[in-house]
Amino acid sequence: MKSMKSYLGSVCLLGLLAILSGCVTEPSALTGESRSYGYTWQQELELGRTSDQGLIEQMGLYPDDALASYVTSVGESVLAQSSLRRADTPEIYRNLEFKFRVMDSPVVNAFALPGGYVYVTRGLLAHLQNEAQLAVVLGHEITHVAARHASQQALKQQWGQIGLVAGAVIGQTVTGNEQFADQFMGLGGSVFQMLTLKYGRDAERESDVYGVEYSAKAGYAIGESADFFNSLGRISAKAGQSLPSWQSSHPGAGEREGRIRQLAIEWGSKFSNPKVGEAEYLNQIDGLIVGENPRSGIVMRGKFYHPDMGFQFDLPSGWKAKNEASSVTLVDPTGRGILVFSGGKGATPEEAARNFVATSKMEPVRSGEVTIGERKGYAVESSVATSSGNMLVRNEFLNYGGEVYGFLSYSSVEEIEKYRLVFSNVSKSFGQIENSAIKEIEPTRLKVITATKADRFSNFLGKNFPYGMDENDLAIINQVELNATVEAGRKLKVVGN
Ligand SMILES: [Zn+2]
Secondary structure (H helix, E strand, C coil): CCCCCCCHHHHCCCCCEEEECCCEEEECCCCCCEEEECCCHHHHHHHHHHHHHHHHHHHCECCCHHHHHHHHHHHHHHHCCCHHHCCCCCHHHHCCCCEEEEECCCCCCEEEECCCEEEEEHHHHHHCCCHHHHHHHHHHHHHHHHCCHHHHHHHHHCCCEEEECCCCCHHHHHHCCHHHHHHHHCCCCHHHHHHCCCCCHHHHHHHHHHHHHHHHHCCECHHHHHHHHHHHHHHHHHHCCCCCHHHHCCCCHHHHHHHHHHHHHHHHCCCCCCECCHHHHHHHHCCCEECCCHHHCEEECCEEEECCCCEEEECCCCCEEEEECCEEEEECCCCCCEEEEEECCCCCHHHHHHHHHHHHCCCEEEEEEEEECCEEEEEEEEEEEECCEEEEEEEEEEEECCEEEEEEEEEECCCHHHHHHHHHHHHHCCEECCCHHHHCCCCEEEEEEECCCCEEHHHHCCCCCCCCCCHHHHHHHCCCCCCCEECCCCEEEEEEC
């Protein structure tokens, strides 16, 4: 959890924006020719705007304004060279404003949503070496938007309708029981479809080709970016089964690396003195958090801790925990008992409960003051009919440090007795972090250093690595081999607190 913005809307059956896709023919912003799309341009703008908000609530923005403006300025310079900004491009496209966002996630990922939303994660930024590489990544994503690839794909797959709900991905990613989560949440896996969208190889190739062209025209040394695609191949090879979506939905990194090198030769002859921008770039990411940020939530020895907010609670044994920007979701191994912890909307537990009932449009079967451990709280229970049967939803609100929090639990009506005690043991265990080492835990940050002499890369690394990372990850982050010799004067990204 990073923020206290309530995300009540996300677990309930509300805020559903359903837009029916059909078939529309509109001029392409890329080529000017008519192309067929699943959504009108207006619908795409609406889809993007709504999903963007959900995405921000769910992943959280990386809290560094200077870095965000830097990414935006690089993005804008590439966008200015794109087909969206040509004088003969239809006005509806030409006036499209873009939002470039840095998301607070350690996963290496970049993606776009229809209507001008482009995202890079801090995990991806850590892996780039210079501004030219960033430009090519942003150019690729800008092209997905300009070419309206999502809309074209919607037409191909005949989705029928896309429902987009703020924060809705939790059900699927956590439970591993898609049907259960989908049916309860009434989502049909739609946000997932949107975010893990496979555009197809032709669309990806188009994005690489145009992304490189726009970056070259913006003055960047695009040949530099090939090294990054080499890193992507190394990350995939290391990650094995859990491929970040940006890689799994794209053609092989090797194929892309080759294509970029080829394009770089073609464009290289047309522009002189292209910009690499290594010093500028590394200066911007010096101090960037790498790996998971334990301050926004960490699971250790059967407990969930939130050092920034100062609280902890127990995890039932064997349950999975998923920590997101505005919530923590706990799921039992079968995926049939779910507990979601998040901020409540209201000054008191009772007010938060009332607001929850009003916004969720649930019919409470029971509500009133309760004792949660040593705290006074307020609980509300409802039965919700879903296509997989009746679910019992209970939300317990409590006060802590001037904020109201809620533990929302649900299970089928038949199975609820099995889970009641487990659920209440979690909310009862809620309290202040006692352990001072955990209270003061700090994230690991990138530190940019300059090699003072030629030496093996591995000799520049310290002994401490962020949780889940090792020296091989640092080699990939630096786009070098672990045993390679690094020249004196080369800038390196190492870790330090
Ligand atoms: Zn792509």
